[in-house]
Amino acid sequence: MNKMKYRRYKDKAFLYLMFLITIIAITPLASIIFELVAKGFNQLNISFFTEVAPTTLDSMLAKSTGNPVKGGIANGIVGTLQIVGIASLMAIPLGVFVGIYLAENSNKKFSTLVSFSTDLLAGIPSIVYGIIAYAWIVIKITDGYSGFAGSVALSIMMLPLVIRSTEESIKMIPASLKEASLALGTSYRKTILRVILPSAMSGLFTGILLSISRVIGETAPLILTALGSQVINLDITKPTSAIPLLIWEFYNDPYLINMIWSSSLFLMLLVLIFNISAKQISKRWAIQ
Amino acid sequence: MGNTINNNNIALHIEDLSIAYTKDKYAVKGINADIYKNTITAIMGPSGCGKSTLLRAINRMHELYPEIKVTGNILMKDQNIFKINAMEVRQKIGMVFQRPNPFPSMSIYENVLAGYSLNGIKLKKEEKDRIVQEVLEDVGLWEEVKDTLHKKRTALSGGQQQRLCIARSIAMKPDILLLDEPTSALDPISTSKIEELLMKLKDKFTIVIVTHNMSQAARISEYSMFMYLGDLIEYDLTKKMFTNPNDKRTEQYLTGKFG
Amino acid sequence: MKDRLFKISLIATCALVLLIMGGIIYTLAKGALPTFEEYGLGFITSSDWNPNPNNEHYGALPFIAGTLITSTLALLLCIPLSFPIAIFTGYYFKGTKVASIISDIVDMLAGVPSIVYGLWGFYTLRPIIVDLGLSQQGFGIFTASIILTIMIIPYATSLSSEFIKMVPNDLKEAAFAMGSTKLEVIQKVIFPSASSGIIASYILAMGRALGETMAVTMLIGNVNLIPTSLFSSGNTMASVIANQFGEADGIKLSSLIAIGLLLFFITVVINTIGRLIMKKLKV
């Protein structure tokens, strides 16, 4: 009887201990969100979105005359949209096609090789992609730091996720659907593009949104490629700013340091929006 | 005899057809048969005897899986279907599967017209509307769905889905309609609706139906095939086969001794 | 015709993936070549990283050490922290609202950008380390390892909880039927049958830690020496690249690329081991 009691206490104690550790493990998240909101929220105003980042000089002058430092992160927002947008334009069609091939030819040797490479790509640290885009684009093509080089680095990072989500969601489509389409005399191409892909759309969309949310906050590869820019720059062959790059600049500049919180808060929000919409899509469509 | 079909009443001439899923393991063994125009032919036999395998060969579904080996000939109007473009064959020979499989990304309207849109055949709006109404009336679905034609992801019952799949096939005006146990996933009411539909449709098409349900075969078909372990044991008028089968195995099957 | 074109373009895109993969290895190897020609394998074993033009010399050991030490520490710290969460989502609250809330929170943790972790580490974690008297400035191996731990918890958790979920119910029921408590079921049933999956999860989580850049760069102290204690400053392979790549050229640039190549190899090896274990389990 006593032994039984002891076992039950031990069981309870273990549960509480686990609970405590879980709380400890997610405390940093609460702390991060609290810090970002507390320090960054009241800096989010119109000029934050419409003005470019202040220079060190502006900021020094403003500080010395006692005025508030003016400026926003418009150059970073535009740059991020541009860099991530172009990365998506490259990664999504490529990844979808590869995913289709892998789903359709899963037992070929060639597929195994491609699949293995995809796994490798997924594991490579982002800084290495920075080096690669630097060597391929900065040196060879744009002859200097460029937003395009940043896009290339990010697009290779996105690839594995897009490939895998396409492959997985196509594999979930029952073979009968493909047969039904072909039985109507439809060509293979139309069957894949007009019947299979639309039916796999939710999984595909989820994967794409997740891959965007994964790269939108990437800093390291952009330091090696896009570099940053003081102005809004729409030329993809020239150095371009991005929100994470601006945070990095602000962090390293004692005169601009107070802008890191609003920028980080905004970046977090962006990531969250993509993350949550990805989840919503997969939840809502999964019921079907 | 040669390779030509003399008789105008023959829709399909199957000649020495063998199909193997894995090397030397034949699921269909050297079948010869003529399918007659504007009739319903039922294929029966115990599970695993090769009914689906035979049916799927007729619109060349096996080609999706390169490991499957098909030998022999099937002639349709003097043409060997294995020698012409597979897409063309499939447009003339429609297929309805055991599980209803409407395209989930399309509305009812788009599903009915899928054969046209997917084959890149452009139709005028009035013509589309006409086909959709006509075909849905044919399958007895028009009254039930005419208000939700353009809604995506409408919830249809299994029977409605299957009738939609039949509609999708016959919208293409095929010569031949193949059905693989189209009612086995359905309730009795939906089943009888589909049976009525098939009896009506045989004026327009030649129908080949695989069924496990002997009374179904007796109710709707003129001709019946009995298959066993990949062989075509008996092929005759349904009335004859059900009353006076030639082969003992057929008799045993029909009297429920096995299967 | 169009079908052929379509199939060919599918294959072509796959070939492009192989080309990218091959190109990455080629580019890294070619960039690293001058360094290995100059120093041979001594590049890996030398701890002398000296950009001073008078006696310029590059050795990668301090960074290899920094990377391995921080990642291993992060792995060790991550195990006790992520195991409870995995047990909650994969066993105690399997399939319930609680589990989905916990895993949503964990997912959010995975979504925080590296640079934001760095800021939080700098402004919140570092002062705590200083207050505790663990180190003067609060930078160093230990601080970097803590931030890495927090960053890899989501990966370890979500992967290992999948394996815990996969333990068949009848096994658990059999144990309960004999009067076991939940803890005993964890010890006797879940742990033995899910252990290799859980281990693979941790290995893959460590693979993440190896390449983390920004947060580590902001907290490790950026000193090009082999760390001598838990609280001494150092540099990791990723952080030295991030810090010095911009101003580098010649042999220094080549050495940084060589470090990138080594980092590539280490992560590939670790990730492949993790995935091989996982693949074995799925069969």
Ligand SMILES: Nc1ncnc2c1ncn2[C@@H]1O[C@H](COP(=O)(O)OP(=O)(O)OP(=O)(O)O)[C@@H](O)[C@H]1O
């Ligand atoms: N995809 C496949 N791969 C390998 N063998 C198969 C495959 N499909 C069917 N077979 C084999 O071929 C034989 C005939 O199968 P088939 O599906 O044609 O039978 P069936 O008469 O339609 O049976 P049921 O009434 O159960 O549908 C069976 O022995 C089966 O095991």
Ligand SMILES: [Mg+2]
């Ligand atoms: Mg069958």
